[in-house]
Amino acid sequence: MNVLLTGGTGYIGSHAAVALVELGHQVVLYDNLTNSSEAVVEKLEQVADQRMPFVKGDVRDTKFLIDALGDYSIDAVIHLAGLKAVSDSIKKPVDYYANNVQGTISLLQAMRAQQLKTLVFSSSATVYGHPRYLPLDESHPTCATNPYGRSKLQIEEMLRDVAASDPQSRIVCLRYFNPVGAHEGGLIGEKPNGVPSNLMPFIAQVAAGKRTELSVFGGDYPTPDGTGVRDYIHVMDLAEGHAAALSFLSQNVGWHAINLGKGKGYSVLELVRVFEKASGHQVPYTLVARRAGDVAACYSNPEKAFKLLNWAAKRTVEEMCASTWRLQQSVEIK
Numbered sequence: 001m002n003v004l005l006t007g008g009t010g011y012i013g014s015h016a017a018v019a020l021v022e023l024g025h026q027v028v029l030y031d032n033l034t035n036s037s038e039a040v041v042e043k044l045e046q047v048a049d050q051r052m053p054f055v056k057g058d059v060r061d062t063k064f065l066i067d068a069l070g071d072y073s074i075d076a077v078i079h080l081a082g083l084k085a086v087s088d089s090i091k092k093p094v095d096y097y098a099n100n101v102q103g104t105i106s107l108l109q110a111m112r113a114q115q116l117k118t119l120v121f122s123s124s125a126t127v128y129g130h131p132r133y134l135p136l137d138e139s140h141p142t143c144a145t146n147p148y149g150r151s152k153l154q155i156e157e158m159l160r161d162v163a164a165s166d167p168q169s170r171i172v173c174l175r176y177f178n179p180v181g182a183h184e185g186g187l188i189g190e191k192p193n194g195v196p197s198n199l200m201p202f203i204a205q206v207a208a209g210k211r212t213e214l215s216v217f218g219g220d221y222p223t224p225d226g227t228g229v230r231d232y233i234h235v236m237d238l239a240e241g242h243a244a245a246l247s248f249l250s251q252n253v254g255w256h257a258i259n260l261g262k263g264k265g266y267s268v269l270e271l272v273r274v275f276e277k278a279s280g281h282q283v284p285y286t287l288v289a290r291r292a293g294d295v296a297a298c299y300s301n302p303e304k305a306f307k308l309l310n311w312a313a314k315r316t317v318e319e320m321c322a323s324t325w326r327l328q329q330s331v332e333i334k
């Protein structure tokens, strides 16, 4: 299949590209490089051992997108392009709606112009809001608590309307839990600029001696050790979930929301311990106040993905930490 990946040079897009190529798909990367670098393309070609066309473009540029879809005879789109920082979205909501929602409208218009019906969308567990029960299955009520989450929810709903309007539509919204880690080669992965806001890259920088200690946000949650619990999933497992979604869509029409998680929660302190072992370095930490907006625990019920996609996350939390550590030690990519 010829697959266009919007946001293809980003963290998840680059890993999805590797997974798709390994399964024999032809991949085209489409990205405006606001949060990635063209240098990723060369690394990707090295990892995948084949050429990967890159188109520098914005998803909001409908005309340009129509041409790209036509030029490469695209059969399906995986839509990862978007802005993703919750705190940033609260400060700049219009940017988030413009980029994420307007960007998706533009993509849908371009797909319609090329009579393309198959789409996999990068959604997030954030659409569940504060969990009413755990583990979170796909019938848990949705409720976003910030502009980023609302943009994801609005897109999901828009896509549901599109599927309802056209019986030939084939759409999967993948609700990612907490993607971490990197491809085993240590060439591609997420290296955040500035102070990382997510836990895993922060731990990695403390282990590497770039930061003195980790602030653990909250030690008084109703969890076994008092720290926040999340469903960490290896980014290569997540990447393979995209290939499984495409294969599912080759046999099925309609709109489907599917969790991509491991189904198991790890606390902050558990992750710290595993990382220390994987890296051989200490990760000093201090317990500080809870971070506003955080929930105590969030983890998935991954059964639907197994049933529909025949996919399950198989890599361990040890592999997540080890690959993050390898990347931390490798060359800068951004």
Ligand code: NAD
Pocket (backbone or CB within 6 Å): 006, 007, 008, 009, 010, 011, 012, 013, 030, 031, 032, 033, 034, 035, 036, 057, 058, 059, 060, 079, 080, 081, 082, 083, 084, 099, 103, 122, 123, 124, 125, 176, 177, 178, 179
């Ligand atoms: P990322 O920032 O590394 O990748 C996103 C890519 O999209 C970047 O390369 C960026 O340059 C590009 N982009 C942004 N706006 C664009 C536009 N208008 N036109 C073209 N390209 C554009 O982020 P990621 O972690 O790889 O996330 C990919 C997707 O997955 C996002 O939609 C994000 O919301 C979603 N998601 C991520 C996580 C996570 O924890 N990483 C969790 C849930 C959902």
Ligand code: UFG
Pocket (backbone or CB within 6 Å): 084, 085, 086, 124, 125, 126, 176, 177, 178, 197, 198, 199, 200, 202, 214, 215, 216, 217, 218, 227, 228, 229, 230, 268, 291, 294
């Ligand atoms: N944490 C710390 N110290 C840090 C960073 C995080 O203790 O320096 C804790 C958090 O309080 C939380 C856990 O580590 O308990 C995980 O935090 P992350 O920021 O890594 O991830 P979140 O679960 O908060 O958020 C992630 C994405 C969001 C997405 C959400 C649900 O960053 O974009 O998962 O999918 F919305």
